[in-house]
Amino acid sequence: MNIELTAQQKGLQQEVREYMKTVMTPELLEELKIPEFKEGGGPEFRKQYARMGADGWIGLSWSKELGGKELSHIEQYIFTDEVVRSGFAYPFLTTESTTPVIAANANAEVREEVVGGVKQGKVVIAIGYSEPNAGTDLASLTTKAVRDGDDWIINGQKMWTSLANYADYVWLAARTDPDATKKHKGLTMFLVPTNIEGFSLTPVHTLGVRTNATYYSDVRLPDKYRVGEVNAGWKLITGQLNIERLSLFTHGQVDSLYQGVCEWAAQTAAPKGGKLIEQPWVQHNLATVKSGLEVVKLICWKQVWAMDQGPLNMADASVAKVYSSEFFVELYRLLLEVMGQAGTIAADSPGAVLRGRIEFRWRVGAVLTFGGGANEVQRDIIAMAGLWMPRTR
Amino acid sequence: MNFTISEEQQSAQQLAQQILSDFTDVDKLKVIEQQQENFDTGLWQALAKAGLLGLDIAEDQGGIGLGFYSLTTLCEEVGRTVAPVPVVPVLVSAAGTLRRFASNTQQDQWLPGIASGTTLISAALEEYNNDDPTTPSCSAQKMEGGYSISGTKICVSQAPSAARILLSAQTDEGILVALVDPRAAGVTLNAQTVTTGETRHELVMAKVQVPAEDIVATGSEALAAMDWAHLATRTALAAMAVGLCDKMMRITGQYTSEREQFGRPIATFQAVSHRVADCYIDVECLRLVTQQAASLMNEGHPARDAVQIAKIWCGNVTHRVSQASQHCHGGTGVDRDYPLFRYCQWARQIELTSGSSAQLTGELGQTICAEYLSKAG
Ligand SMILES: Cc1cc2nc3c(=O)[nH]c(=O)nc-3n(C[C@H](O)[C@H](O)[C@H](O)COP(=O)(O)OP(=O)(O)OC[C@H]3O[C@@H](n4cnc5c(N)ncnc54)[C@H](O)[C@@H]3O)c2cc1C
Numbered sequence: 001m002n003i004e005l006t007a008q009q010k011g012l013q014q015e016v017r018e019y020m021k022t023v024m025t026p027e028l029l030e031e032l033k034i035p036e037f038k039e040g041g042g043p044e045f046r047k048q049y050a051r052m053g054a055d056g057w058i059g060l061s062w063s064k065e066l067g068g069k070e071l072s073h074i075e076q077y078i079f080t081d082e083v084v085r086s087g088f089a090y091p092f093l094t095t096e097s098t099t100p101v102i103a104a105n106a107n108a109e110v111r112e113e114v115v116g117g118v119k120q121g122k123v124v125i126a127i128g129y130s131e132p133n134a135g136t137d138l139a140s141l142t143t144k145a146v147r148d149g150d151d152w153i154i155n156g157q158k159m160w161t162s163l164a165n166y167a168d169y170v171w172l173a174a175r176t177d178p179d180a181t182k183k184h185k186g187l188t189m190f191l192v193p194t195n196i197e198g199f200s201l202t203p204v205h206t207l208g209v210r211t212n213a214t215y216y217s218d219v220r221l222p223d224k225y226r227v228g229e230v231n232a233g234w235k236l237i238t239g240q241l242n243i244e245r246l247s248l249f250t251h252g253q254v255d256s257l258y259q260g261v262c263e264w265a266a267q268t269a270a271p272k273g274g275k276l277i278e279q280p281w282v283q284h285n286l287a288t289v290k291s292g293l294e295v296v297k298l299i300c301w302k303q304v305w306a307m308d309q310g311p312l313n314m315a316d317a318s319v320a321k322v323y324s325s326e327f328f329v330e331l332y333r334l335l336l337e338v339m340g341q342a343g344t345i346a347a348d349s350p351g352a353v354l355r356g357r358i359e360f361r362w363r364v365g366a367v368l369t370f371g372g373g374a375n376e377v378q379r380d381i382i383a384m385a386g387l388w389m390p391r392t393r
Numbered sequence: 394m395n396f397t398i399s400e401e402q403q404s405a406q407q408l409a410q411q412i413l414s415d416f417t418d419v420d421k422l423k424v425i426e427q428q429q430e431n432f433d434t435g436l437w438q439a440l441a442k443a444g445l446l447g448l449d450i451a452e453d454q455g456g457i458g459l460g461f462y463s464l465t466t467l468c469e470e471v472g473r474t475v476a477p478v479p480v481v482p483v484l485v486s487a488a489g490t491l492r493r494f495a496s497n498t499q500q501d502q503w504l505p506g507i508a509s510g511t512t513l514i515s516a517a518l519e520e521y522n523n524d525d526p527t528t529p530s531c532s533a534q535k536m537e538g539g540y541s542i543s544g545t546k547i548c549v550s551q552a553p554s555a556a557r558i559l560l561s562a563q564t565d566e567g568i569l570v571a572l573v574d575p576r577a578a579g580v581t582l583n584a585q586t587v588t589t590g591e592t593r594h595e596l597v598m599a600k601v602q603v604p605a606e607d608i609v610a611t612g613s614e615a616l617a618a619m620d621w622a623h624l625a626t627r628t629a630l631a632a633m634a635v636g637l638c639d640k641m642m643r644i645t646g647q648y649t650s651e652r653e654q655f656g657r658p659i660a661t662f663q664a665v666s667h668r669v670a671d672c673y674i675d676v677e678c679l680r681l682v683t684q685q686a687a688s689l690m691n692e693g694h695p696a697r698d699a700v701q702i703a704k705i706w707c708g709n710v711t712h713r714v715s716q717a718s719q720h721c722h723g724g725t726g727v728d729r730d731y732p733l734f735r736y737c738q739w740a741r742q743i744e745l746t747s748g749s750s751a752q753l754t755g756e757l758g759q760t761i762c763a764e765y766l767s768k769a770g
Contacts, residue, residue: 001395001396001397001398001462001684001687001688001691002394002395002688002692003394003395003396003684003685003688003689004394004688004689004694005394006394009394074394262761262764262765263765263768263769265765266762266765266766266768266769267769275766275769277761277762277765277766278762278766280755280758282758282762283755283757283758283759283761283762284754284755284758286758286761286762287705287754287755287756287757287758287761288754290698290702290757290761291682291702291705291706291754291757294682294685294699294702295678295681295682295706298681298682298684298685299677299678299681301394301396302396302681305394305395305396306396315673316677319673319674319677322670322674323674323677323678376663376667379663379666379667379670379671380663380666380667380670382670382673382674383646383660383666383667383669383670383673386670386673387642387643387646387669387670387673388646388650389646389649389650389660389666389669390650390658390660390661391661392660392661392662392663392666393657393661
């Protein structure tokens with residue numbers, strides 16, 4: 001039992017931290033202020049993403065065969081943690097969760113086109129699972145793909161297709177067997193190029209980020225863009241979702257907010273003298289945040305360490321998701337409380353604290369508890385897989 | 394980074410599990426609870442025979458020297474079985490401190506007897522409204538051949554039967570750590586019934602003369618010793634809470650899976666199963682922060698923040714898991730013929746021992762404040 005990073009791991013952490021400082025150029029920071037480019041996709045973002053590819057930073061966890069470095073999960077986590085901490089809109093879901101699945105299952109030509117493109121930092125993939133009537137109960141999705149010669153004809157609507165406005169492909173789940181005995185058995189995965197005829201989108205503006213509704217109207221898609229066997233899509237979806245969670249809840253991103261607020265409170269005068277950080281209630285909030293943050297760090301480390309030993313325990317993965325998503329939301333509040341009214345001042349307005357980052361993070365925070373598998377479902381899994389309790393109804 | 398323990402440590406933990414569960418069926422526990430001391434001496438001897446009292450005692454002193462981490466896993470198993478054995482005061486607070494801070498002569502005098510189960514040394518770290526043994530209000534006056542100690546310690550475990558009680562007192566030149574003989578002139582022991590149901594003692598000292606050979610440390614060494622004892626005790630309590638809460642949650646998972654109302658197991662109500670799932674999350678969080686604190690202590694690395702955080706979680710999780718377990722059991726949970734109540738009593742005891750979550754959160758906040766004020770210049 002030794003729960004500390006090794007010297008080599010700390011070295012990697014430092015190396016990535018330094019490198020990411022060169023990625024977050026002043027031009028990129030300016031570009032991130034433009035609402036359209038807040039989640040990436042602007043020219044400077046594209047430039048830096050491609051630079052990361054050229055410098056060999058993309059796909060570190062992939063197999064050597066794919067041009068990766070086969071980093072351990074721990075090292076991969078250290079990389080992810082630092083990249084998220086830097087604030088770069090790195091498309092993790094593209095690089096870490098969809099691309100390995102595509103690499104393992106796509107036909108050779110498409111693999112070259114897509115996986116090769118991601119490796120060079122030229123390709124971004126959006127995820128098209130959710131629909132207006134298929135959210136938590138994802139397997140009930142109805143977007144349809146029908147075989148027609150060498151092609152598939154796709155019709156339907158997806159909801160919340162984030163990044164589709166600048167992505168090169170949509171990783172699309174479609175129903176190919178409407179009569180399957182179990183609804184998750186009739187699904188197949190496709191890669192839909194976003195410049196294909198019949199594809200369109202409209203923006204959806206949320207409390208925080210911009211996302212999209214995407215429409216598929218008689219899209220004629222060559223069979224080479226099918227990934228995996230027909231009607232065998234569910235396994236690919238769940239495999240991807242499990243990896244997805246690991247890049248959503250990292251320690252560095254929230255630890256940097258905590259540190260930022262501590263620094264701010266140590267410099268800011270309290271109304272009746274002294275610094276804000278000397279107020280007992282401020283100390284209480286900061287200590288509560290620190291105690292909770294420690295667990296975020298340990299949960300992440302334990303998960304990646306466990307993944308290097310073998311398959312991840314289901315209950316543990318759900319514990320990580322529920323704890324982190326609920327703690328993130330709590331942390332935003334505890335830190336905003338310290339800032340008080342100043343906590344409501346949005347980025348780019350005079351007086352914004354920490355460039356309004358926490359004000360913004362609160363806006364996206366709510367998604368965490370229902371996205372990526374609603375926390376109720378995760379708790380069901382914990383009760384069943386962790387405690388052998390019967391299925392709820 | 395490594396989250397597993399060595400094979401040796403694993404077999405020690407398994408051995409502990411086996412012995413402890415053999416000795417803690419409900420009937421045995423009930424018999425022990427009828428006795429004044431609430432201490433299962435038969436079990437203590439069995440642990441001694443298996444070498445488990447000497448996990449953190451060096452081999453040349455009769456122990457097996459597996460280290461502090463291993464000792465915390467014994468504490469975890471004691472929590473899991475609510476076994477009536479004073480592992481934390483005797484093995485952690487007292488023996489652990491002696492091993493690291495006492496003279497060779499003192500170690501030779503006491504540690505072999507602790508490891509073999511023939512001698513009990515207890516510890517008295519707490520005073521009224523003061524859980525910090527580095528700032529005692531008990532006082533000590535230098536005298537011919539030793540010190541004279543006065544003042545009061547509270548909730549002392551095994552006070553009448555202990556050969557000595559390890560404690561600290563304030564002198565004109567910093568604190569000292571002493572081994573006080575509870576039979577010495579000037580010592581009064583007043584029985585205190587605590588939440589677990591045990592009898593502990595208020596230890597009142599009026600000019601108790603402690604000979605030089607029983608002074609463990611003075612000055613900065615004494616400060617370091619009490620600092621270690623404080624952190625180690627908190628860590629061990631958190632470890633005990635891991636076992637305790639893990640078991641409470643499992644009892645509750647099983648009970649709700651079997652108990653039927655409205656024609657179905659109550660666990661099939663999401664509101665019920667989710668409350669138990671929340672206990673599972675809490676226990677995992679407590680386990681992680683405790684493992685971190687114990688491993689840092691084991692390595693001798695700075696552990697103050699990690700220990701404080703572990704004890705904060707310990708207080709919160711013992712409370713939450715205990716209340717959720719009682720709630721999901723309905724009346725059965727509070728019935729003394731059902732095992733849960735013992736766990737709940739211990740949960741509250743541990744929560745309030747060696748610093749509550751509220752207090753420690755306040756202290757951690759002060760540490761953060763000092764850290765960032767000094768950075769801000
Ligand atoms: C900003 C944003 C970005 C997104 N990006 C993407 C994306 O890129 N690609 C994509 O495919 N999807 C994306 N999503 C969709 C996201 O995955 C869904 O919102 C999520 O799966 C929940 O589905 P829903 O919104 O339909 O809520 P619902 O499924 O209607 O759930 C609402 C609530 O019902 C309760 N509930 C549901 N099922 C149960 C149950 N079994 N037991 C108990 N309670 C239950 C829970 O409280 C849940 O929070 C995004 C969503 C948002 C808001």
